[in-house]
Amino acid sequence: xxxxxxxxxxxxxxxxxxxxxxxxxxxxxxxxxxxxxxxxxxxxxxxxxxxxxxxxxxxxxxxxxxxxxxxxxxxxxxxxxxxxxxxxxxxxxxxxxxxxxxxxxxxxxxxxxxxxxxxxxxxxxxxxxxxxxxxxxxxxxxxxxxxxxxxxxxxxxxxxxxxxxxxxxxxxxxxxxxxxxxxxxxxxxxxxxxxxxxxxxxxxxxxxxxxxxxxxxxxx
Amino acid sequence: xxxxxxxxxxxxxxxxxxxxxxxxxxxxxxxxxxxxxxxxxxxxxxxxxxxxxxxxxxxxxxxxxxxxxxxxxxxxxxxxxxxxxxxxxxxxxxxxxxxxxxxxxxxxxxxxxxxxxxxxxxxxxxxxxxxxxxxxxxxxxxxxxxxxxxxxxxxxxxxxxxxxxxxxxxxxxxxxxxxxxxxxxxxxxxxxxxxxxxxxxxxxxxxxxxxxxxxxxxxxxxxxxxxxxxxxxxxxxxxxxxxx
Numbered sequence: 368x369x370x371x372x373x374x375x376x377x378x379x380x381x382x383x384x385x386x387x388x389x390x391x392x393x394x395x396x397x398x399x400x401x402x403x404x405x406x407x408x409x410x411x412x413x414x415x416x417x418x419x420x421x422x423x424x425x426x427x428x429x430x431x432x433x434x435x436x437x438x439x440x441x442x443x444x445x446x447x448x449x450x451x452x453x454x455x456x457x458x459x460x461x462x463x464x465x466x467x468x469x470x471x472x473x474x475x476x477x478x479x480x481x482x483x484x485x486x487x488x489x490x491x492x493x494x495x496x497x498x499x500x501x502x503x504x505x506x507x508x509x510x511x512x513x514x515x516x517x518x519x520x521x522x523x524x525x526x527x528x529x530x531x532x533x534x535x536x537x538x539x540x541x542x543x544x545x546x547x548x549x550x551x552x553x554x555x556x557x558x559x560x561x562x563x564x565x566x567x568x569x570x571x572x573x574x575x576x577x578x579x580x581x582x583x584x585x586x587x
Numbered sequence: 588x589x590x591x592x593x594x595x596x597x598x599x600x601x602x603x604x605x606x607x608x609x610x611x612x613x614x615x616x617x618x619x620x621x622x623x624x625x626x627x628x629x630x631x632x633x634x635x636x637x638x639x640x641x642x643x644x645x646x647x648x649x650x651x652x653x654x655x656x657x658x659x660x661x662x663x664x665x666x667x668x669x670x671x672x673x674x675x676x677x678x679x680x681x682x683x684x685x686x687x688x689x690x691x692x693x694x695x696x697x698x699x700x701x702x703x704x705x706x707x708x709x710x711x712x713x714x715x716x717x718x719x720x721x722x723x724x725x726x727x728x729x730x731x732x733x734x735x736x737x738x739x740x741x742x743x744x745x746x747x748x749x750x751x752x753x754x755x756x757x758x759x760x761x762x763x764x765x766x767x768x769x770x771x772x773x774x775x776x777x778x779x780x781x782x783x784x785x786x787x788x789x790x791x792x793x794x795x796x797x798x799x800x801x802x803x804x805x806x807x808x809x810x811x812x813x814x815x816x817x818x819x820x821x822x823x824x825x826x827x828x829x830x831x
Contacts, residue, residue, distance in 0.1 A: 372818060374811055375692075375729055376737030376774045391694075391736070398774075400694060400734040402814060417818065419732020420620065420639065448639040448701045487650070488699060513732065569818060 370406055372569070373399040373414055381412050389414025404569055417569060421447045421512035421542035423490050427481045430502065430540030431492060433474060436467050443477070446512065446542045449488050457482060457493040476502045478538050478546065502538065505548035508558055510565045512543035517568040518561060525564065525574050532581045533557055556581075588762045590747040597759065603752045606742075606802055611723060611813035613730050621731025623813070625723035628756055629713025634723040635706045636731040642702035652695040657686035657705040659720055665712045681717050682707075688721055688770045688780040694734040703733060714760035715743045718768050721780065726810050730817075738810050739779060740803040741770040744795035746787050751794045753802055767792070769799045773807040776800065 373379065379390060379397045384407055386392060391400045399405070403414040423429070423445065431443035431451050439462070445451040453471075455462045460470050471477065478500055482493035494500065510518065518539060519526050530537055535549035535557045545561060547554045560577060567573055591597055601607070607628030616622035619635035642648040642656075659681040663672050674682075689705060705727070707720040718741025725739040745755040747763035760766050765785030771778050778796075787795065 372815060374738070374814060375735040376772075389734075393736075398736070400736065401732055402729050416732050418621065418730060448698050449641060 370404060372402070372417070373405050374402050375400055379405065379412065379414075384412040385410055387411035387413035389416060416513045418511060419513055421445065423447050423449075423451070423481045423484060423542075425481055425484060427541040428478065428499075428539070429481060429492070429542040430476060430478050430507075430538065430544035430546055431542075432476050433471050436471070436473060439467070441467065441471055443479075443492060445490070445492070445540075446509075446544065447490070449490055451479075451481070451490045451492045453477070453479065453492040453494065457491070457495055459494060471501065476507065476546070478502055478540065502546050505536070505546050506554050506558075508545040508547060508561060510543050510545060510561060511568075512541065514565045514568040515539060515541055515543055517573065518545070518564050520574055525577060528574065528578055529557060529560060529581065588758070590759055590762060591750060591752075597747070597752065597756075599756055601754075603750060604798060604802075606754045606805070607756065609722075609806060609809050611726055611809055613726055613813050613817045619727075619731075621727045621729070621733070623723040623727040623730060625719050625726075627715065627719040627722070628754070629711060630709070630716050630719045631711040632716060632719045632723050633708045633710060634720065634727040635708075636704065636724070636727040636733070637706075638703040638731070639698040639701035639733070640704070642700060647702065648700040651699050653693070653698040653701045653703055655686050655690040655693055655695065655705065656702050657682050657689060657707065657724065659685055659707045659709070659717065661709040661712060661716070665709045665716075681720075684780055684782065685717060685721050685724065689724060689728065689739055691777070691779040692725065692735045692737055692739050692772055693728065694736070697734055703728070712757075714755050714757045714766075715768065717741070718743050718770060718780075721770050722806060722810065726813060729814055737772045737774045738807065739770050740773055740807045740810065741768065741780070742799040742803040742806060743768040744799045744802075746785065746791055746795070751787075751791050751798065753798045765791075765795075767795045767799070769796065769803075771800060771803050773804055 377399045399414045401416045403416040429445050431445045433441050434444045435442040440454040443451040479492040479494050483491040533553045535553050538546040610626045612624045615624045621636040623634045625632050705724050709716045721741040744767050746765040747759045765787045767783045770780035
């Protein structure tokens with residue numbers, strides 16, 4: 368199937384592929400329901416959106432910011448249509464009758480995972496897994512959630528290249544929040560690179576181009 | 588006032604079935620989730636889309652689907668005589684019909700308890716602002732990545748000097764006999780908005796609807812070009828870089 372940009376309502380010829388994401392059917396015909404790139408993956412035809420909000424999926428790694436503190440849980444902004452909840456029992460910390468503000472206060476940032484999405488679209492986060500933690504220091508960058516997979520690259524090739532060349536610590540949230548830590552000048556380089564990837568996400572041969580830019584930047 | 592001359596041309600020189608020039612630009616605002624700007628003859632309209640996000644106040648939330656919240660607003664300087672700012676009877680009505688028209692195309696059941704907010708700001712008005720607004724709004728919704736059946740397209744027809752014509756301008760709207768704004772879903776030809784101001788016979792109404800439908804298909808093409816142009820221009824930039 369040809370890789371091309373489709374628009375909402377555009378008819379899609381599945382060519383024997385199965386109906387994947389971003390496609391709806393009506394009267395036996397298939398149409399795209401958003402603007403995106405038509406791609407095939409494992410015999411499924413998908414429309415990968417070019418823009419849009421973050422829609423949580425179970426086990427996604429996300430970066431959330433505390434917006435409110437309740438008696439036994441935190442309410443977090445995960446840049447989606449709904450807020451995320453983080454219960455004290457899903458964290459490595461013990462409550463011990465103390466104020467939750469002492470553990471995480473409004474404005475603090477955590478790297479967590481989506482633990483459960485209830486029927487009524489309540490999103491419960493968790494910090495109980497390897498690598499999940501409160502993020503301290505560093506720099507936050509927002510990118511479009513739909514472009515995160517491009518920043519990761521095939522098997523992490525893109526993000527690993529950037530990490531290796533610049534030495535900056537990068538924590539990627541599927542919700543389009545990126546946490547960077549390292550020397551200020553290096554962080555600014557990574558920032559620029561990530562913004563470049565975001566802008567060029569729908570083009571091909573991006574990893575190679577990014578490599579080239581990184582090498583040039585390092586030389587200077 | 589004579590609106591059609593002996594040669595059958597209208598005061599701005601258009602034929603009975605001719606549209607005013609339309610230009611759409613996508614992604615003009617950085618803070619909004621999606622945005623669009625449209626120039627339709629003398630109309631200049633800016634649209635920003637936010638969401639889906641939690642609906643506030645909470646009692647407006649619908650547990651089974653999203654609500655589409657449109658707000659049509661005319662700038663004080665958009666018309667000849669200063670318009671008193673703020674929503675008036677007319678703006679409230681237009682907001683309602685635009686919101687309902689857009690809702691027909693959006694897959695609202697995918698996002699229960701949320702609202703999709705559409706802010707339509709009319710910067711300059713020259714008759715037909717609601718359909719210019721709805722045309723730009725559906726482009727902005729696509730830019731925001733909101734799932735939709737198809738893009739809604741608006742178009743108006745009317746009756747001047749006893750003749751059914753397409754896309755009235757301000758003079759024709761003020762001194763004509765009828766104005767008929769309409770919005771359709773191009774793929775299915777469903778009508779999602781239809782209003783009429785003035786008098787028309789049944790035959791004239793059918794004629795006007797047909798005229799608008801045909802024009803809407805053309806405007807739909809402009810919408811699609813505008814959306815694709817946003818990504819094409821980036822590709823061209825890249826080509827320019829590599830040739831240097």
